[in-house]
Amino acid sequence: MHYTSESIETVVELFTSLPSIGRKTAQRLTFYLLRQPRETVDKFSSALQDLKNNVRFCSHCFNFTEQDPCVICxxxxxxxxxxxxxxxxxxxxxxxxxxxxxxxxxxxxxxxxxxxxxxxxxxxxxxxxxxxxxxxxxxxxxxxxxxxxxxxxxxxxxxxxxxxxxxxxIARGIPIGSDLELADEATLSRALEGRIQL
Amino acid sequence: MRVTTIRIHSLRNHNDTETDFSPEMNIILGHNGAGKTTILEAISIASLSKSFLPTPDSLLINSAQSKYSVHAKAQTDLQVPYAVTVSFSAGGRKHISSSIGDSLSPKDIIGEMPVVVLSPDFKAITFGAPDDRRRFIDALLSQCSKRYVEEAIALKRIIKQRNDLLTSAKKTGFLDTAMLDLWTDSFIASAAEITARRFVFIEEFMPYFTESYSRVSNGKEMVSLQYQAKTLPKVTINSSTKKNELLHLFNDIAKKCRNEEIRRGTTLFGPQKDDLYIGIHNGEARDYASQGQHKSLLIALKYAEFQYLYAQKQEKPILLYDDIFSELDATRTRNVLQTVLETGAQVFITATEAHQGMKGLTESIDKKTLIVENGCIKND
The missing domain is CATH 3.40.1360.10 (Dna Topoisomerase Vi A Subunit; Chain: A, domain 2)
Structure with missing residues (x-):
């Protein structure tokens, strides 16, 4: 199905190209944005610009950061x-x-x-x-x-x-807070292999 | 384990089928192409997340629809209810949910509802290629151990990665030897794990098989099974071989194969080359068994599969017998039915017509006959 507006179609296509977004969700997002006041949409577009302009890799740890080196480093x-x-x-x-x-x-x-x-x-x-x-x-x-x-x-x-x-x-094993009997056998057998002495 | 009800949507010619089953014997009758086997396939999908036939999922969907789904309700031997839903959309992923949780992967449900399938398609186990026999071992071990499923998936992935490295080396003439060593180490670790598990399995499985074959053939013939690690030196290994020794053996063979692997651009050793030797009194079954012996061997393998799975899981597997009577004579049929009834498991049998061999045997048990026509069930 195609829309009468090329602009709508373009935005839907762009949303669809994102991970875990299908065509239906893309359409819903597009129409939601279309109904929002202009400021909201402007906020989105300038935030996206900032994202690309300001964020880069930390030259030490290669995490994303705005200041180099990053706050952790x-x-x-x-x-x-x-x-x-x-x-x-x-x-x-x-x-x-x-x-x-x-x-x-x-x-x-x-x-x-x-x-x-x-x-x-x-x-x-x-x-x-x-x-x-x-x-x-x-x-x-x-x-x-x-x-x-x-x-x-x-x-x-x-x-x-x-x-x-x-x-x-890091160790491989059973998630905390879950019951041992509910753990899947593959994880459990690895946890047994990686047991530690007390 | 017993399936109590099943609901099938858009699977082959079944548009919308819902039915309940007898906890003991279910006989599914109908003409060719009516949709008898599809009911067994639906049970197989609920149990193994896929059909026992090699048809790809996309071709299982009813041609007028874009998605099939199977919903089964079952009960364990201890009367604990279990439910599972598997659906597949064309071009999409499989969605699996069960009493354990939602968004599951196949390995989460395999083994929860154990099944043993006997279909004419499985004749290849005794006279087909090594690949057919490895698939038999993998399918059975997967239902017994989730760890095995995980290891088998990892092995496949490692082989794919390693082969890619070798083929691109062949194409470009450049080989990153450090990288190849790394994937070789990883491959060897995985190969040793799978090989060790298969050796142990065959040794455990063998007594079940000889026992069940002597039942099928009335104790006249001797049979044997032997796991053959085709790429490892023959004499040195059996099920008690330690994993360390296997690692050593694989390391040696990896060194020997290396140049040839680089030349041919593919992995040349490992459990993906192995075979299962099925022996009858005068030699390997594949070469020496008569038509009748092939049938007996398959029945015995499947009956042993039932017993082994039952012993491992402490849960009676569901038996799916697809169109076996067209293949068997009256005596064998009686024999099969007798053994099946003695197990007390839930059985599903498809046939084009009520078979001679069934008469007299099935009177004392709870049974239900389903007549299938054009993908619909007409109850008696």
Whole structure:
């Protein structure tokens, strides 16, 4: 179905190109915007401009930031001896939410994935190695628990072992607050493998 | 496990079918193309998230519609209710929800409602290619262990990634050896895990199989099973081989294959090349079994599958027998039915007409006959 207005069609198409938005949702969003006062729509367009103009990578950790280096990298309260390596800026957000981690981050922007043509040079790995000076005492690898994340973890572990830096990975296991009997067997069997002595 | 009711929307020629079942014997009758097997496929979808036939999901959707859905209600042996809904839209993803939760992936429901399917399509297990036998092992192990499903998915993904690395090296002439080593290590770890699990499985499964074959053939013949890791040195491995040893063996073979793999641009070793040896008294079944022996072997494998799955899950699997009587003679039919009835499991049988062998056997049990015509059920 096509609309009589080319402008509407263009906006619908643009919304559809976003992740997890289908054509119906795109239409609903478009018509919602159309009915809003001009100021609201202006706010959207200038906010989108700002997003692209102001946000860039932190030259240390490669998280998104407006000031370089970012607030985490420059904070006096952060422990500079620990670096937590993640795939995605969203992962930083997730770990920050815990409020438990006080070290620094490093965002790789992906994982090794030959099928998508992503090799070590397409990730921020060189930049990570450049950060590993004498102050850094521990690297925590917190990549996604899938095949690609696993291989990337092994790759990084190999590099850091040559540099003689303590390297750890986050544990895999049962989510807190859920019942053991409800945990899926695959996760549970991994949790058993990774049991720790008390 | 027993399916109590099923609702089918737009699956093949079933537009909107809803029916309840007997907890024991269900006989589905109808002409060719009436939609008998589709009812079994619907149960298979509710259990395994896919049909037992190789038809892709997009072709299962009724041609006038854009989405099929199957909703099944069941009860465990301990009378705990279980419900599952699986739907698939053309060009989209599969949506699965069950008593466990919403937005599930296939691995979440596989094994929750165990089934054993016997269909003429599965004849390939005894005389087809190694691939057909590996699929038999994988399907059965997947219903037994979610960890196995996860490992098998990971193995497939790793092979894909590794092959991509090898093919692009072949094409461009440039190979990142560090990267290949990395994926090789990952592949070996996964390959050793899968291989070890399959070895143990075949050893556990073998007594079930010999027992059930001697039932089917009245104890006249001996049969055997052996898992064959085709790319590993033969003599050295069995189910007690430790995973460390397997890792060593795979590492050795990886070194030997390396140049050839780079030349051919593909992975040349691992469990995706393995086979299951099915032996009868005079040799490998694939080469030496008669037509009749092939049928007996398949029936025995499937009966052993039922017993093994039951022992592992402590839950009686549902038996789906698709059009088997067209393949079997009267004695075998009687034999099969007798064994099936003794298990006390819920059974679904499709046939074009009431079969001679059924008479007299099914009188003492609860049974329901469904007549299917043009994708609709006409109850007796």
């Amino acid at each position: 420059t904070s006096q309260k952060r422990d500079k001896s620990t670096i937590c390596v993640v795939e995605d800026p969203n992962d930083v957000l997730a770990i920050e939410k815990t409020g438990e981690y006080k070290g620094l981050y490093h965002v790789l922007h992906g994982a090794l994935n030959p099928l998508d043509g992503i090799g070590p040079n397409d990730l921020k790995i060189k930049e990570l190695i450049a950060r590993l000076n004498t102050d850094v005492q521990e690297i925590i690898l917190a990549l996604n628990p899938n095949v690609e994340g696993e291989v990337t973890t092994q790759y990084l572990a190999k590099i850091t072992s040559q540099l003689d830096i303590k390297t750890t990975r």
